Amino acid sequence: MNIKHFIATYIIVFAFWLLLSAHTDTFHVGAGIACSGIVAYASHDLLFAGTGNHALTKIVRFIAYLPWLFYQIVLANIDVAKRALSPGMPIDPRVVTFKTMLKSDVARTALANSITLTPGTVTIDIVDDVFYVHAIAKEPADDLLEGAMERRIAHIFMED
Amino acid sequence: MSDTTTITNVITVVLLLVGAFFVLAGTIGFVRFPDFYSRMHATGKCDTLGEGLMLVALIVYGGATFVSVKILFLIMFILFANPTSTHAIAKAAYDVGLKPWRKLDDRVEWMNTSDTGNAGNTGNTGNSGEGRSGEDGGDGR
Numbered sequence: 478m479n480i481k482h483f484i485a486t487y488i489i490v491f492a493f494w495l496l497l498s499a500h501t502d503t504f505h506v507g508a509g510i511a512c513s514g515i516v517a518y519a520s521h522d523l524l525f526a527g528t529g530n531h532a533l534t535k536i537v538r539f540i541a542y543l544p545w546l547f548y549q550i551v552l553a554n555i556d557v558a559k560r561a562l563s564p565g566m567p568i569d570p571r572v573v574t575f576k577t578m579l580k581s582d583v584a585r586t587a588l589a590n591s592i593t594l595t596p597g598t599v600t601i602d603i604v605d606d607v608f609y610v611h612a613i614a615k616e617p618a619d620d621l622l623e624g625a626m627e628r629r630i631a632h633i634f635m636e637d
Numbered sequence: 638m639s640d641t642t643t644i645t646n647v648i649t650v651v652l653l654l655v656g657a658f659f660v661l662a663g664t665i666g667f668v669r670f671p672d673f674y675s676r677m678h679a680t681g682k683c684d685t686l687g688e689g690l691m692l693v694a695l696i697v698y699g700g701a702t703f704v705s706v707k708i709l710f711l712i713m714f715i716l717f718a719n720p721t722s723t724h725a726i727a728k729a730a731y732d733v734g735l736k737p738w739r740k741l742d743d744r745v746e747w748m749n750t751s752d753t754g755n756a757g758n759t760g761n762t763g764n765s766g767e768g769r770s771g772e773d774g775g776d777g778r
Contacts, residue, residue: 594682
């Protein structure tokens with residue numbers, strides 16, 4: 478058991494408890510200390526798994542990535558809403574595959590979720606290095622295969 | 638004082654309406670789209686922004702309270718959970734062998750046998766190429 482990870486998890490979990498409970502009396506804080514201890518003991522190896530070195534840099538870069546992701550989510554919704562509401566229903570679904578250069582599970586998960594959140598694409602499966610993505614039309618598929626998002630993710634997790 | 642309340646209310650109402658619009662669009666898409674996978678696009682995406690905007694509206698209305706912080710965490714949770722569950726359902730359908738719907742113009746019906754492979758796929762309009770990409774040639778999955 479990694480004692481540093483345990484303590485860090487304990488502090489984060491307990492801070493989260495305080496934030497959500499918003500009570501400062503002895504009973505609630507005491508219950509928080511006890512529960513946080515149990516949860517931190519059970520999950521101390523989860524929170525920092527796969528981050529490897531330079532965890533702080535990765536977190537900062539990930540937070541910097543979020544505004545762009547939000548922008549993409551807005552675009553995705555307008556795009557799908559347009560396709561759903563226009564009378565001609567301009568959809569042309571297809572499954573595309575591409576090989577990823579990302580190595581770690583965290584980076585692949587981030588890419589898979591980002592693909593699902595952005596315009597017109599849903600990640601179906603990852604087999605070895607290959608992503609299976611369902612796209613609603615040709616343009617979103619082409620945008621994805623251009624690879625801008627993968628490069629951003631690679632930059633965040635220092636795999637470029 | 639009442640001016641700020643009015644402005645807050647207007648922002649809240651606008652956010653709620655826009656959020657409701659996206660949820661409605663998602664639902665209409667769900668009804669209109671032809672198959673399972675394209676319906677996933679409609680529900681999985683429009684819900685993320687629709688719910689998000691509605692929750693932001695509640696934050697604006699409630700002001701800086703502990704409840705608002707909890708709503709903020711709710712938004713973050715939706716942001717992670719929505720694509721994950723969308724992916725899980727899509728993967729389950731794909732593993733079971735559900736074939737995505739294709740527009741039937743000059744295309745072979747979606748690769749139901751592996752030996753049609755890429756040969757049946759050349760009629761596609763403008764594959765983006767670049768070597769690293771391509772249509773799913775049906776590798777027997």
